[in-house]
Amino acid sequence: MDLLNTLVDKGLRREPPTREEALAVLATSDDDLLDVVAAAGKVRRHWFGRRVKLNYLVNLKSGLCPEDCSYCSQRLGSKAGILKYTWLKPEEAAEVAAAGLAGGAKRVCLVASGRGPTDRDVERVSKTIRAIKEQHEGVEVCACLGLLSEGQAERLREAGADAYNHNLNTSEGMYGDITTTHTYADRVDTVNKAHAAGLSPCSGLIAGMGESDEDLVDVVFALRELNPDSVPVNFLIPFEGTPLAQEWNLTPQRCLRILAMVRFVHPDVEVRIAGGREVHLRTLQPLALHLANSIFLGDYLTSEGQAGRADLEMIADAGFEVEGADQVTLPEHRVPGGCHEGGACGTPASPVPSASTPRTDLVAVRRRGAGTDVAPNA
Numbered sequence: 001m002d003l004l005n006t007l008v009d010k011g012l013r014r015e016p017p018t019r020e021e022a023l024a025v026l027a028t029s030d031d032d033l034l035d036v037v038a039a040a041g042k043v044r045r046h047w048f049g050r051r052v053k054l055n056y057l058v059n060l061k062s063g064l065c066p067e068d069c070s071y072c073s074q075r076l077g078s079k080a081g082i083l084k085y086t087w088l089k090p091e092e093a094a095e096v097a098a099a100g101l102a103g104g105a106k107r108v109c110l111v112a113s114g115r116g117p118t119d120r121d122v123e124r125v126s127k128t129i130r131a132i133k134e135q136h137e138g139v140e141v142c143a144c145l146g147l148l149s150e151g152q153a154e155r156l157r158e159a160g161a162d163a164y165n166h167n168l169n170t171s172e173g174m175y176g177d178i179t180t181t182h183t184y185a186d187r188v189d190t191v192n193k194a195h196a197a198g199l200s201p202c203s204g205l206i207a208g209m210g211e212s213d214e215d216l217v218d219v220v221f222a223l224r225e226l227n228p229d230s231v232p233v234n235f236l237i238p239f240e241g242t243p244l245a246q247e248w249n250l251t252p253q254r255c256l257r258i259l260a261m262v263r264f265v266h267p268d269v270e271v272r273i274a275g276g277r278e279v280h281l282r283t284l285q286p287l288a289l290h291l292a293n294s295i296f297l298g299d300y301l302t303s304e305g306q307a308g309r310a311d312l313e314m315i316a317d318a319g320f321e322v323e324g325a326d327q328v329t330l331p332e333h334r335v336p337g338g339c340h341e342g343g344a345c346g347t348p349a350s351p352v353p354s355a356s357t358p359r360t361d362l363v364a365v366r367r368r369g370a371g372t373d374v375a376p377n378a
């Protein structure tokens with residue numbers, strides 16, 4: 001397909017597609033899906049090889065948010081039966097983070113619900129960052145605390161934070177339909193504040209909220225304007241008890257096309273598959289590794305992910321490798337602006353099962369169906 005050849009050439013030159021080309025990727029048919037994955041996979045491998053960066057979420061404060069983001073199970077008035085708790089103590093958060101790091105993660109993402117942190121909250125998170133960094137030399141820490149006020153990004157940076165996440169989530173045109181308690185401009189402002197303070201900017205989107213292809217392309221190009229180092233791509237988890245509970249409109253194929261489009265627009269940036277991976281990509285998750293170079297290990301903020309062990313096995317089975325401490329995530333030309341300045345970050349990954357490791361644990365003798373009194377497996 002001429003379109004795909006053009007997009008590969010552009011991706012290898014770090015040149016974005018046109019808006020029309022990005023829309024055309026989203027409009028490809030299921031018959032062309034593997035060609036789309038193969039093309040975007042070439043761009044992914046050119047800049048990131050076969051490495052997969054693992055990130056680990058720690059929800060420092062869950063639920064009870066005064067904001068009304070329609071997609072969020074922690075929003076004002078949410079009836080979702082999620083865990084609700086106030087701030088974890090620094091040592092509690094460090095203990096949770098340690099589990100993720102032992103599982104192979106190299107970045108810990110410290111997230112708290114709420115419109116934005118008070119100065120006291122920033123102090124509390126700073127203590128948590130220090131507690132984690134004291135125990136895990138070289139670990140990357142990203143904070144995600146909502147809208148930042150003046151000076152807060154600088155204080156987080158001083159405390160040792162490497163990155164700050166604040167997603168644009170959706171297009172500017174659609175933002176008012178999704179959230180009324182803050183604006184798209186507020187979000188842009190916080191990403192810019194984090195960047196100006198020397199934090200590695202992480203900003204992404206949520207697909208599946210009823211947006212059009214144009215909205216998706218708008219937000220993905222708007223993210224490019226912010227020059228993020230990482231772009232998380234969430235697929236809406238339509239939680240019961242939230243306004244978007246009925247928005248089940250993603251297919252695994254659609255998710256792959258979205259990830260491919262994001263890769264073409266952000267060829268040399270860390271593209272991370274975030275929430276909704278298991279729910280929407282389902283058995284096609286391994287194909288998505290050809291597009292994204294980063295995933296979350298284990299659970300999400302308020303929902304469970306697949307077992308961390310299953311994530312590691314999927315990576316190995318698909319022919320990829322977990323990015324380790326001695327490997328820098330971003331291509332060399334992006335490193336000065338990223339969190340890797342001065343050397344590699346992260347802790348050594350735990351041993352990853354190789355695809356050829358004998359998996360005797362998967363061989364179970366049949367004890368049901370024919371020849372038994374137990375119901376057959378069907």
Ligand code: SF4
Nearest residue numbers: 065067069072075113
């Ligand atoms: S996304 Fe953040 S600000 Fe919005 S409701 Fe959820 S926790 Fe609150």
